[in-house]
Amino acid sequence: MKVLIYGAGIRGGQALDLIKRKYKIDGEVIGFIDNYKIGQYQGYPIYRLEEADNLKRRILIALNDYKTAKDVCLQLQKRGYADIFWFQYKKTVLKHEDFFTEQCVNCKEWSEDILPQVEMHIMDSCNLNCRGCTHFSPIFSNSIPCLEARLSDVKQLKEKISCIMRFYILGGEPFLNPEINDYICGIRRILPYTQLYIVTNGLLIDHLSDETLQCIKENQVWISISEYQPTRKKIDKICQILDEYKILYEIREASLKEKFCLPLSLSKNSIHPKTCISNGCVIIGDGKIARCPQLMYISYFNNHFNTNLPEDGIMELEFCPTGDRLLRVLKEEVPLCRHCVQNEIPWSVCKKEVKLEDFAVKD
Ligand code: SF4
Ligand code: SF4
Numbered sequence: 001m002k003v004l005i006y007g008a009g010i011r012g013g014q015a016l017d018l019i020k021r022k023y024k025i026d027g028e029v030i031g032f033i034d035n036y037k038i039g040q041y042q043g044y045p046i047y048r049l050e051e052a053d054n055l056k057r058r059i060l061i062a063l064n065d066y067k068t069a070k071d072v073c074l075q076l077q078k079r080g081y082a083d084i085f086w087f088q089y090k091k092t093v094l095k096h097e098d099f100f101t102e103q104c105v106n107c108k109e110w111s112e113d114i115l116p117q118v119e120m121h122i123m124d125s126c127n128l129n130c131r132g133c134t135h136f137s138p139i140f141s142n143s144i145p146c147l148e149a150r151l152s153d154v155k156q157l158k159e160k161i162s163c164i165m166r167f168y169i170l171g172g173e174p175f176l177n178p179e180i181n182d183y184i185c186g187i188r189r190i191l192p193y194t195q196l197y198i199v200t201n202g203l204l205i206d207h208l209s210d211e212t213l214q215c216i217k218e219n220q221v222w223i224s225i226s227e228y229q230p231t232r233k234k235i236d237k238i239c240q241i242l243d244e245y246k247i248l249y250e251i252r253e254a255s256l257k258e259k260f261c262l263p264l265s266l267s268k269n270s271i272h273p274k275t276c277i278s279n280g281c282v283i284i285g286d287g288k289i290a291r292c293p294q295l296m297y298i299s300y301f302n303n304h305f306n307t308n309l310p311e312d313g314i315m316e317l318e319f320c321p322t323g324d325r326l327l328r329v330l331k332e333e334v335p336l337c338r339h340c341v342q343n344e345i346p347w348s349v350c351k352k353e354v355k356l357e358d359f360a361v362k363d
Helices: 010-021 049-053 066-078 099-103 147-160 180-190 210-218 229-233 235-244 298-305 323-329 335-339
Strands: 002-006 028-033 044-047 058-061 084-087 104-106 114-121 163-170 195-200 221-226 249-252 259-261 282-285 288-290 344-346
Touching: 002 010, 010 028, 010 084, 010 099, 044 049, 058 066, 066 084, 099 104, 114 147, 147 163, 147 180, 147 282, 163 180, 180 195, 180 210, 210 221, 221 235, 229 235, 235 249
Parallel strands: 002 028, 002 058, 028 044, 058 084, 114 163, 114 282, 163 195, 195 221, 221 249
Antiparallel strands: 084 104, 259 344, 282 288
């Protein structure tokens, strides 16, 4: 396999350096493509896009900005390229086995409509019950969702949008669900080119079966570990297991997890500054889609605490718009946004009786 790096700049140099120093790729880099530079870069020839057309190689887009990378990808597809990857540069725990799996996104399904990230609960409850959990996990019972229904939600979403770049399997604590292997295989079948992640507090990793660990590895699922205080106590053991199975993982460090936030105010005019904690985390489940988990589960919150926070903006997956229109709708402000505030608290867990004050301020 011959590889051309699109972008003879810092990012392109970084990709080349990684390939040369850390990875063995099945083939070689033969040069760069750049429409603004000529000559050589890092000792490799720079081609214009028209010149590269004759070479018809795997293209590695090495551009920071996602929107520019997408434009380039669509341009390349129009010229007949099918084997395209976008270099992302991950500093997480890597095995240095396959550069394209570890450091890149496969652009095979890239089109005008790309949903950068989607998440789905496979378990609503959690074994940690943090105060301020934006998924409201402490108020949920331990019931296990219907596997077929959840997989059908993924399928339905895939029919609405050309590409889902990253898909997060989470909760609550996803490893509490005994059908985790079926979820991994089922979601991978529906989303063969998407980067799959399991987001976990890590506390159950040392209880996972050999079969589950193999399944994670074989389906190229990343593990994203939130390192809360109890997790930190066993982090070495967790890493040892994941290393043994050559599973890729990232650790969201304890220092970042020590501060939490009470994410809601019952008032639209809170004294606390407004903030959006969701960062574009679209969520699906129960045949529905919402622009963030807080909105998706606000009806459970209202029922549990007898509050009346606005629930508007959740759509039925079956009837929601498709493609670009869906992306636009998912960015629109919803009435609940006026209640989302920044109100820092030290990380801690809820007491046995979960209280409204564990998630919201009354100001
Ligand atoms: S570990 Fe995560 S999902 Fe579980 S309660 Fe804490 S924040 Fe919520
Ligand atoms: S309700 Fe709006 S502001 Fe609040 S987390 Fe969701 S998208 Fe962000």
